[in-house]
Structures are given as structure tokens and as C-alpha cells.
Amino acid sequence: GESVGLHLPTLSVQEGDNSIINCAYSNSASDYFIWYKQESGKGPQFIIDIRSNMDKRQGQRVTVLLNKTVKHLSLQIAATQPGDSAVYFCAENILPGGKLIFGQGTELSVKP
Amino acid sequence: EAQVTQNPRYLITVTGKKLTVTCSQNMNHEYMSWYRQDPGLGLRQIYYSMNVEVTDKGDVPEGYKVSRKEKRNFPLILESPSPNQTSLYFCASSPQGTEGAAQHFGDGTRLSIL
Numbered sequence: 001g002e003s004v005g006l007h008l009p010t011l012s013v014q015e016g017d018n019s020i021i022n023c024a025y026s027n028s029a030s031d032y033f034i035w036y037k038q039e040s041g042k043g044p045q046f047i048i049d050i051r052s053n054m055d056k057r058q059g060q061r062v063t064v065l066l067n068k069t070v071k072h073l074s075l076q077i078a079a080t081q082p083g084d085s086a087v088y089f090c091a092e093n094i095l096p097g098g099k100l101i102f103g104q105g106t107e108l109s110v111k112p
Numbered sequence: 113e114a115q116v117t118q119n120p121r122y123l124i125t126v127t128g129k130k131l132t133v134t135c136s137q138n139m140n141h142e143y144m145s146w147y148r149q150d151p152g153l154g155l156r157q158i159y160y161s162m163n164v165e166v167t168d169k170g171d172v173p174e175g176y177k178v179s180r181k182e183k184r185n186f187p188l189i190l191e192s193p194s195p196n197q198t199s200l201y202f203c204a205s206s207p208q209g210t211e212g213a214a215q216h217f218g219d220g221t222r223l224s225i226l
């Protein structure tokens with residue numbers, strides 16, 4: 001069935017290093033992907049999104065890469081800061097539908 | 113202030129006692145959705161609504177009902193709660209569908225069904 005999964009459940013990085021969080025999806029019909037950040041005790045926050053007609057999209061310190069051939073998505077965070085410590089989720093969607101499927105999440109821990 | 117408001121934030125109740133978790137947004141958003149979050153399972157979508165009077169099942173709709181009689185409100189109803197519905201619930205809204213940076217989440221409702 002449909003699924004979105006993350007390769008690593010936890011990731012620990014040094015402050016200032018770059019972080020890469022990976023996600024695999026199985027539904028080749030998905031054409032829209034979103035990354036969310038969830039801090040402890042809060043609801044998820046949108047970070048960045050990408051449509052399937054793009055391979056890469058950049059935001060402020062974050063980049064999302066999409067490889068449709070292997071159905072793989074990644075989130076890169078440049079110069080990781082302690083405030084980036086959180087759980088990160090990927091989600092997939094088939095536009096214009098409203099059904100979102102989330103991955104399990106990766107916990108990012110930033111060491112000072 | 114633009115926000116999604118869920119009530120209650122915390123609830124402990126017993127099996128079989130009907131309960132409703134309210135969700136209200138003040139941004140005139142068309143799209144609203146409910147999720148549950150469980151350890152090791154991440155976020156799973158329960159129901160969503162693309163607009164007033166339009167609701168659809170997400171991944172885990174069993175045991176839940178929703179209604180969308182007006183744009184701002186999207187209550188989640190548990191007619192006969194059971195212990196496996198103990199979870200952290202989030203409501204979210206966005207202007208149109210799932211697309212775009214404007215999807216807002218509420219602060220969550222922690223339900224414990226004994």
C-alpha cells in the first residue's frame with residue numbers, strides 16, 4: 001500500500017554542520033511533497049514543499065531534493081543550529097486531493 | 113492573530129462516553145483536516161474537508177466522525193471512544209487544499225480513554 005518512510009529515526013549533528021534527513025515514498029502517483037518540523041509540545045510547522053515537476057527547491061537554510069526515479073526525498077539544513085533540534089516529517093500528496101500521508105519522523109539533535 | 117484553536121487541550125474520559133473535540137480557524141480557510149499522532153507511527157490523517165459540506169476519509173477514519181457545516185469549524189466526534197483512540201490529536205487548516213506554506217496546525221488535544 002501507500003507509505004512514506006524515513007531511513008533514520010534519529011540524527012545527531014554538531015552545531016554548524018549540515019544535516020541531511022531522508023525520506024522514501026512508495027506511491028509513484030504522488031506529485032506534491034512537504035517537510036514539516038515539530039518541536040516538543042507543539043504542532044507541526046511547514047518548512048518547505050516541492051512539486052514533482054521540480055528536482056530541487058531552496059528556502060532559507062533549507063533545501064529539498066526530489067529523486068522521482070528512486071522515489072526519494074531529502075531535506076538539507078545548512079549550518080545547523082540548536083534551534084533546529086526537532087522531529088522532522090515528510091508528507092506526500094496527490095494534488096489537488098486533500099489526503100496527506102506522513103512518514104514516521106526523524107528526530108534531529110544538534111550538539112553545541 | 114491567525115490561529116487554529118482546539119478544545120479541549122486535555123481530556124481524560126471513559127470508554128463509550130461520546131465526546132467532541134472542537135476545531136476553529138479564523139483565517140477563512142477552505143481546507144481543514146484532523147490527524148492523530150502516536151509514538152512510532154507519526155501523524156496519520158483521520159478526515160479532511162476541502163470546503164463546507166465536503167468531507168473525506170483519511171488513512172484512519174474508523175471510530176471517528178466529522179462535520180463541516182460552516183467554514184470556520186471542523187469538529188471531531190468520537191461516538192463511542194475506546195482505549196485505542198488514546199492519542200494526541202491535531203487539527204490543521206490551509207487556504208486551499210494541502211498546497212502551500214500557509215497550512216496552520218493547532219496546538220493539539222491529548223485524549224486519554226480509560
